[in-house]
Amino acid sequence: MTWHRIASLHEVEPGQRKVVQIEGKELALLHTDRGLWCIDFRCPHTGGPLGEGIIAEDEIICPLHKWKFQLCDGTHNRGTACEPAGVYQLRAEGDDVLVELENVKASSDNASHPAPRQ
Ligand code: FES
Numbered sequence: 001m002t003w004h005r006i007a008s009l010h011e012v013e014p015g016q017r018k019v020v021q022i023e024g025k026e027l028a029l030l031h032t033d034r035g036l037w038c039i040d041f042r043c044p045h046t047g048g049p050l051g052e053g054i055i056a057e058d059e060i061i062c063p064l065h066k067w068k069f070q071l072c073d074g075t076h077n078r079g080t081a082c083e084p085a086g087v088y089q090l091r092a093e094g095d096d097v098l099v100e101l102e103n104v105k106a107s108s109d110n111a112s113h114p115a116p117r118q
Pocket residue numbers: 043044045046047048049050062063064065066067
């Protein structure tokens with residue numbers, strides 16, 4: 001596993017988000033009232049700006065066609081219409097937030113919740 005620093009713990013306040021690019025991936029770091037999450041910025045449906053979507057509890061709603069994606073595993077409410085969004089494990093190390101670029105769903109130690117709790 002290779003972890004990449006994407007923010008400081010206090011850089012993204014609750015309710016805020018940060019878009020980062022690492023190794024060709026565009027990711028959205030989201031700070032919700034349930035913690036920090038990391039998901040592909042681009043929607044797997046037709047490439048809408050999923051990372052700019054409205055967050056409602058454990059879901060993010062893509063602004064383009066309003067599909068709902070689970071923040072914990074990237075699954076959506078449209079069955080097999082397309083692949084889930086990529087979601088990524090996070091951990092805190094000191095004041096840094098680190099991400100592991102292997103998709104949580106593909107990870108052998110699949111985390112039930114990728115976000116460090118505060
Ligand atoms: S592009 Fe996101 S739901 Fe269609």
